[in-house]
Amino acid sequence: MTSAQTSRPGGPPSAQTSNSAENPWPVRSVSTKVAQWIDRLGSIWVEGQITQINVRPGTRTAFLVLRDASADMSLSVTCSPTLVRDSPVPLTEGSRVVMFGKLSYYTGRGTISLRVTEIRAVGIGELLARIERLRALLNAEGLFDPRLKRPLPFLPRTVGLITGRASAAERDVLSVAGTRWPAVRFEVRNTAVQGPTATAQIVAALGELDENPEVDVIVLARGGGSVEDLLPFSDETLCRAIAKCTTPVVSAIGHEPDNPLCDHVADVRAATPTDAAKRVVPDAGAEQALVSEFRSRGAAALRNWVAREARSLADLRSRPVLADPLAAVERRAEDVDRLRAAGRRDVTRLLDGQATVVEHLAARLTTLGPAATLARGYAVVQKMVPGADPEVLRFVDDAPPGTQLRVRVGDGAVIAAVMGRDKSGEKK
Structure with missing residues (x-):
């Protein structure tokens, strides 16, 4: 070119x-x-x-x-x-x-x-088959795991509500929740709940409410409908958006037989929007009745405890040891007196027996002692040693003539001197 x-x-x-x-x-x-x-x-x-x-x-x-x-x-x-x-x-x-x-x-x-x-x-069959395939996929990824479900707060500060504009589901949730707890506050987001724009609007509203720090729980509500009408609530994008929320989500889609996939991903599945309202806020009347019942049961339990303890004290006071505490002492005093008398008797008997033994021993000692021997005419001759105690004279050779002697007899002693020695003794 x-x-x-x-x-x-x-x-x-x-x-x-x-x-x-x-x-x-x-x-x-x-x-x-x-x-x-x-x-x-x-x-x-x-x-x-x-x-x-x-x-x-x-x-x-x-x-x-x-x-x-x-x-x-x-x-x-x-x-x-x-x-x-x-x-x-x-x-x-x-x-x-x-x-x-x-x-x-x-x-x-x-x-x-x-x-x-x-x-x-x-067709419906094809739609249901696709939903089942998506259900299996999300379940395999763990989005339906019960361990991931978050508990609902007992009394939320603000309840986020995503539903259709001027729908029966919105009226049911607001009226039932207001009747149960008049002070409840709602953040309502009206979106399309069927048709091609529903998924995008619901996901956007869900993200907005999840980012609001005042919202403690989010309710996704819609009335019943055909399978085609409920298709947005089985959409994969919406299911994953619910799984990513940090705020607990309650799914109240359709009626009891309806079972879109968002019911499995949400933290709590409500059978109907009315059931969702009952789950997210407590019943003030029922709670007041429960408090009254607890107070009554507590007071009854306290009265029963006091009565039971009073009976225990009465039983203790009626026992002999507390009814007449000196009786045990008196019985023990009698035992002590009896034991003391028995002890005295035993000691006296022992002393008497030992005194008799002493007397017998004393008599034997007297009989066998040197005094009795001296009384019979014997004498004890002791050699006087200057500067020392007298020594018993046992041999004649120990007393040379002139040795000073002390002769002890039955009634005293005499001093004598050796004049001589005679070894013949009694042999003469």
Whole structure:
């Protein structure tokens, strides 16, 4: 391609031509390239929720808006009006569908639309199957673990309420909670509770209430409805937002048989909005009655305790040891006197016996002693030694003539001197 061709006012720029401020691409070239790139995508299947249907009589094109059920994103759709009118399942705003078509970029307006040739409504069975798959996924990740459930405060300062505007669920929660505890305060956030915008609005309100330090518990309430109506409360985005909340969340969606996934993720599942109001605030009348009952039971328990202790004291006082405390002493005194008398008798008897023994021993001692011998005519001869005690004279040789002697007899002693010695003794 020549330089003249690349710079021709009506022709597209060459791929080799550098794009710069001096060599800008015209809008038509950019639009053409975008259209070419989008055209390469080919035909695709797209799932979403119909939020707008515009089929004008006499026109050859029907215009629809397909919205993502979990995000605030939408896509323009065009198709034949016959495709909408002849659908096996009537298509209405809010219907979940799967469409087959090809994206087109309109260079004149710079817009993208999906030109579809087939529309399939997502049936209840398919929706329930998807919910079950999501249920299994969240359960495997531990979002349903009972150990993660947080207890509700006994008396919350402020209750956050997310529900539809002027709905029966809102009236039930506010009226029942106000009747049970008149001083209760609410932070109400009205959002869509069904349809394509419900999930995004509920998640936003949930985050706002969770960040409010005055809110101690959040109630997510909605009345009953069909499976399609309750689909936003089984949305993965909402379930994960509930799991991330630091404030306890109560799920009160539908009636008792309804069981959206948010019931499993929430800290407490309430069967109905009325049940949720009963769970988040106590009943003032019931609490007052309970306090009165506790006071009555406490007073009765105290009276019973006092009566029981009084009976115990009376039993103790009626015992002989306390009724007549000196009786035991008197009985013991008699025992002491008796034991003392017995002790005296035993001691006297022992002394008398020992006195008799002493007398016998004394008599024997008297009989065997030297005094009795001397009384019978014997004498004890002692040699007098100057400067020492007298010594008993046992041998004749120990008393030479002139030795001074002391002769002890029965009634005294005489002093004598040895005149001589005679060893014959009694042999003569």
